[in-house]
Amino acid sequence: MLRISNIEIYYGPVRAINGVSLEVPEGRIVTLLGGNGAGKTTILKTICGLLEDQPDTGVIEFMGKRLNGLNPEQIVRRGITYIQEGRAIFEELTVDENLLMGAYVRRDVHDLRRDRARVLNYFPVLGQRLYQLAGTLSGGEQQMLVIGRGLMANPRLMLLDEPSLGLAPAMVKEVFQIIKTINEEGTTILLVEQNAKMALQIAHYGYLLEAGRIVLSDEAESLLDNQDVRNHYLGIATEVAPKGVTRHKKKKRWR
Amino acid sequence: MFVQLIVSGLATGSLYALLALGLVIIYRTSNVLNFAQGEIAMVSTFVAFTFLETLHIPYLGAFLLAIVTSFLLGAAIEIALLRPARHPTPLGLIIITLGVQQILYGAAGWVWGYDTKVFPSPLSDTKIHRLGSVVLSEVNLWILTASIILMVAFLVFFRYTRLGVAMRAISQNPTTARLMGARTPWIVSLTWAIASVLGAVAGILIAPVTFLDPNMMLNPLLKAFAAATLGGMNSLAGAVVGGGSLGILENLVGGYLTPELKDSVAFFVIVLVLCLRPSGLMGRHYRRRV
Numbered sequence: 001m002l003r004i005s006n007i008e009i010y011y012g013p014v015r016a017i018n019g020v021s022l023e024v025p026e027g028r029i030v031t032l033l034g035g036n037g038a039g040k041t042t043i044l045k046t047i048c049g050l051l052e053d054q055p056d057t058g059v060i061e062f063m064g065k066r067l068n069g070l071n072p073e074q075i076v077r078r079g080i081t082y083i084q085e086g087r088a089i090f091e092e093l094t095v096d097e098n099l100l101m102g103a104y105v106r107r108d109v110h111d112l113r114r115d116r117a118r119v120l121n122y123f124p125v126l127g128q129r130l131y132q133l134a135g136t137l138s139g140g141e142q143q144m145l146v147i148g149r150g151l152m153a154n155p156r157l158m159l160l161d162e163p164s165l166g167l168a169p170a171m172v173k174e175v176f177q178i179i180k181t182i183n184e185e186g187t188t189i190l191l192v193e194q195n196a197k198m199a200l201q202i203a204h205y206g207y208l209l210e211a212g213r214i215v216l217s218d219e220a221e222s223l224l225d226n227q228d229v230r231n232h233y234l235g236i237a238t239e240v241a242p243k244g245v246t247r248h249k250k251k252k253r254w255r
Numbered sequence: 256m257f258v259q260l261i262v263s264g265l266a267t268g269s270l271y272a273l274l275a276l277g278l279v280i281i282y283r284t285s286n287v288l289n290f291a292q293g294e295i296a297m298v299s300t301f302v303a304f305t306f307l308e309t310l311h312i313p314y315l316g317a318f319l320l321a322i323v324t325s326f327l328l329g330a331a332i333e334i335a336l337l338r339p340a341r342h343p344t345p346l347g348l349i350i351i352t353l354g355v356q357q358i359l360y361g362a363a364g365w366v367w368g369y370d371t372k373v374f375p376s377p378l379s380d381t382k383i384h385r386l387g388s389v390v391l392s393e394v395n396l397w398i399l400t401a402s403i404i405l406m407v408a409f410l411v412f413f414r415y416t417r418l419g420v421a422m423r424a425i426s427q428n429p430t431t432a433r434l435m436g437a438r439t440p441w442i443v444s445l446t447w448a449i450a451s452v453l454g455a456v457a458g459i460l461i462a463p464v465t466f467l468d469p470n471m472m473l474n475p476l477l478k479a480f481a482a483a484t485l486g487g488m489n490s491l492a493g494a495v496v497g498g499g500s501l502g503i504l505e506n507l508v509g510g511y512l513t514p515e516l517k518d519s520v521a522f523f524v525i526v527l528v529l530c531l532r533p534s535g536l537m538g539r540h541y542r543r544r545v
Contacts, residue, residue, distance in 0.1 A: 048434065050430065050433075050434070071433075072433045072434050072436075073433055073436050073437070073438050073439075076434060076435065076436040077436060081434075082434050084430075084431065084434070088428055088430070088431045089428075089431075090423075090424045090427045090428055090431070090432075091427060092423070092427055092489075093420065093423060093424055093427070097420045097423075097424075100417060100420055101420060101421065101424050101432070101435050101437075102435060104417060104421060104435040104436045104437055105435070105436035149435075153435070153436075
């Protein structure tokens with residue numbers, strides 16, 4: 001569905017992405033993992049056209065058509081919705097108006113009503129707060145609003161940027177469960193995450209990005225079992241003491 | 256006497272409200288205070304005058320043509336002068352609007368001259384209607400009716416239509432609005448066009464009373480700033496309420512105290528509001544989370 005071949009992205013003179021290729025097949029959840037500054041968000045922004053004149057080289061194709069050089073307004077009309085990190089809500093609009101904005105490109109009133117009901121079904125708390133200013137919601141509710149608003153566009157492909165950022169663990173689980181349900185109901189998802197464990201549990205396929213390069217890609221289950229991934233991304237590493245005494249303590253690392 | 260002062264104050268106030276509404280619409284979408292709002296209205300009024308006097312088009316036709324002109328003028332100013340600004344700050348854009356104001360002022364003086372003209376209008380300032388004990392001139396009656404209709408229409412538009420909601424969304428987060436598919440630059444141009452139309456209506460309605468010259472909108476615009484501040488700079492309903500109450504207040508001061516103080520009331524109101532309630536009567540400014 002989405003095919004990225006060998007793209008390079010520059011911020012001014014600095015090359016942020018070095019020849020990345022990846023593919024998101026229809027109906028799947030594909031996750032893109034990596035540490036801070038690896039270039040995950042850069043790739044998403046480039047797909048949806050936010051970075052002008054990028055990618056510098058390489059091709060981005062969606063449903064067999066090139067996206068290079070289109071602006072965000074055109075790309076969203078092709079059926080790609082980008083859900084930004086950090087709860088980019090419209091604070092001074094009500095929850096209801098935020099949802100309406102999510103459906104900005106749609107003209108099909110009947111289906112829109114159905115999708116709105118679906119969103120309120122996923123996130124009942126939004127239904128209770130429809131006429132409240134979005135800025136007064138709690139952090140978790142804002143994240144739900146952002147995802148719900150993205151769904152209002154009824155996208156074919158949803159680009160999700162760090163939905164777990166700054167959420168309580170219980171809330172993270174709930175959000176990921178909903179992402180899984182959204183996928184099962186037919187939306188393809190490209191998920192960018194730092195929380196590798198959660199992401200790999202719901203994803204079908206995963207890519208590991210490091211310093212602007214794909215270093216590893218495999219089925220999600222194999223990645224969960226992969227020793228390197230376990231060490232570097234899942235925070236499960238056994239340290240061997242110099243004298244050969246095994247310490248029964250897990251060392252945690254965040255990358 | 257009291258009711259009479261309130262009703263005629265309301266008529267003047269509704270003109271302030273129209274201008275203030277234009278200011279607030281632009282402020283809400285692009286965080287710019289549009290100092291050219293008054294001059295755009297003035298030029299549109301002169302255009303209507305030209306259609307009436309020189310081309311002898313009937314009043315309604317001239318009115319509609321002037322509205323169309325002001326729509327195009329507002330959009331053209333945004334596209335030609337504000338949009339090209341690279342990495343604009345709100346302050347830089349405000350300075351641009353000041354420049355636009357000066358350009359329009361000079362151009363109007365050059366084309367139409369600085370002498371005061373009588374604006375021919377089928378609405379009479381002397382013919383009066385009686386509503387109970389209240390007396391209202393025909394002009395004021397029309398001013399009231401037209402502005403109330405316009406204001407209600409725009410409030411509904413901003414509250415309930417997709418485009419209206421998008422206009423409010425853009426000021427808060429332009430990038431996200433683009434990601435939802437809003438064609439941001441065009442929507443901003445459209446707000447300028449709409450604001451200009453509101454100003455033009457106010458100008459044409461007020462012209463038979465104040466007469467026509469390049470300075471005609473100076474005073475009303477300052478009052479409109481006061482009205483917008485009073486209502487809360489980012490609230491559309493606030494602009495309407497602010498305009499109405501400023502008009503009434505002015506008239507009461509003029510009627511009971513002294514007419515000399517009438518024009519100062521607006522500035523007194525600005526100072527008072529900024530000291531006591533900076534977000535205005537109806538401004539609900541949400542403080543962003545850290």
